[in-house]
Amino acid sequence: MTNPILDQLNNHRSIRQFTDVALTETEIETLVNAAQHAPTSTFSQQYSIISITDPATLQALATITGHAWLKSSGHYFVMVADQYRNLQITESANRDTTLLHSTDKFLASVFDTAIATENIVIAAESVGLGSTIMGSILNHAGQVINLLSLPELTFPLLGIAVGHPAYQPDLKPRMPQTMMHFADTYQLPADFKAQLADYDDELTAYYQQRDSNTKQENFSHHLVRELSRDLNVRADLAALVKQQGFKLD
């Protein structure tokens, strides 16, 4: 089955090299509008979007993420999980605000933020722009909270660098559906290890043949390497989420 939307979704790649053309106000507004039309849990619209326009803030985010190239993007968004606005509304109505501090509402704001983020990615691609989502703002989430003056019941989740692609990377192969789509109950296939070996081979070929940054790598090794990073990095996240007023209990 195919159509232009499926074609676009199936051709997604993160873009990390941009031309020096900045996004126009209309493009920015269009992307934020697309984010706003994403589904939102209990229609509570539990996220905010901060456009970074100050070069010093952009530089700070480049340092925090380790992604100096974000400074050459055409626009940078920080996607913020947000129950603060709804706290104001609830307090104005003189109602109990306890629930806004709950794990449930924290998760709802995370869902809303993540779904809105992907809407921006898709909308950007639909108009010929490219993007990379950045979880690496969480490397120093406390600094991001200070940098953006985030109030209680907010949390910075993701950055998005958007711009005009200067380079179109090869498509990254995903694992076969038999390894991740099950019927009725969770069940890895009986020949999971053999399927994984095939997928590892496919990724080895991808990493060796792609146009830039070729390397000896496969999925298993990539995953293990990712999990062997310094345990102290991002170890403060639960404490920071609680510091922002969410009760993770």
Ligand SMILES: Cc1cc2nc3c(=O)[nH]c(=O)nc-3n(C[C@H](O)[C@H](O)[C@H](O)COP(=O)(O)O)c2cc1C
């Ligand atoms: C939640 C999330 C966080 C991500 N964080 C980063 C990041 O900090 N830096 C980065 O370069 N890419 C980041 N990415 C992009 C992934 O690396 C990328 O989606 C993945 O390698 C698959 O490649 P593709 O998007 O080109 O298909 C992130 C993606 C997601 C969904």
